[in-house]
Amino acid sequence: MPTQGKTIADFPRLPRHVGIIMDGNGRWAKKHRLAIALGHRSGTENLREIIRHTDDLKIGGLSLYAFSTENWRRSPEEVAALMQLILDFFASEIDELDEKHVRITILGDKAALPQRQRDTLLEAERRTGANTGLRLNIAINYGGRAELVRAARLLAEEVKAGTLDPADIDEESMGRLLYTGDQPDVDLMIRTSGEMRLSNFMLWQCAYAEFVFPTVLWPDFSVAEYDKALMEYARRDRRFGGR
Ligand code: IPE
Ligand code: IPE
Ligand code: MG
DSSP states (O other), X not given: OOXXXXXXXXXXXXXXXXXXXXXXXXXXHHHTTOOHHHHHHHHHHTHHHHHHHHHXXXXXXXXXXXXXXXXGGSOHHHXXXXXXXXXXXXXXXXXXXXXXXXXXXXXXXXXGSOHHHHHHHHHHHHHHTTOOSOEEEEEEEEOHHHHXXXXXXXXXXXHHTTSOOGGGOXXXXXXXXXXXXXXXXXXXXXXXXXXXXXXXXXXXXXXXXXXXXXXXXXXXXXXXXXXXXXXXXXXXXXXXXXX
């Protein structure tokens, strides 16, 4: 039974772009004496409702941290389980996402992923590329520093080709070359499980983000928890350096 969440009218203010660091699957599995892979699987089961709710609230963008460049340090078994979940997630969700006009963008280096995952992600981006609804960014093999290095390299190539004057490099031209391109900055960053760090997620896009750290483990993160974080965001006084 899907949880009934709040509606737009319940919020005085909503973010345009939400980021979520989906953390705590391992601790959830341990708590329930289950294999770690089952923790990760359980961590994909609430995703449909979270994405739906984001769409219902007309929040323009949602960025989900699914696999970091540092997550390769985990055991081959755990990495394989996560890679399998990527395939399963797209197989089960892509039709509904496309029907709802969701446009999927993968943040991160797809080239280093196994062929099947790479093909699945490219196909999801291709299939939904012209959609005009929710921007759903899924970060896979993503690192914020790597993203900035990549942008610097792209700028350097333009300079080398003679199409860009270094004096013209500004925040806009740099931002355009990130995986998020011309999407707005992250307004609200949520990290579950009580950890209070970015772990290399969207360093540039979070420059003025509000942070909320619910203590629930990711598989327990419900629409009601999401609404709590959104309500907390609405209460924040955002000054952007001004008075
Ligand atoms: C987050 O859950 C999912 C990924 C990093 C892929 P974790 O697996 O990090 O869960 P904890 O932090 O060990 O509880
Ligand atoms: C960040 O969580 C990455 C994802 C949620 C995908 P981690 O669990 O990998 O981060 P650390 O190691 O606790 O910083
Ligand atoms: Mg973790």
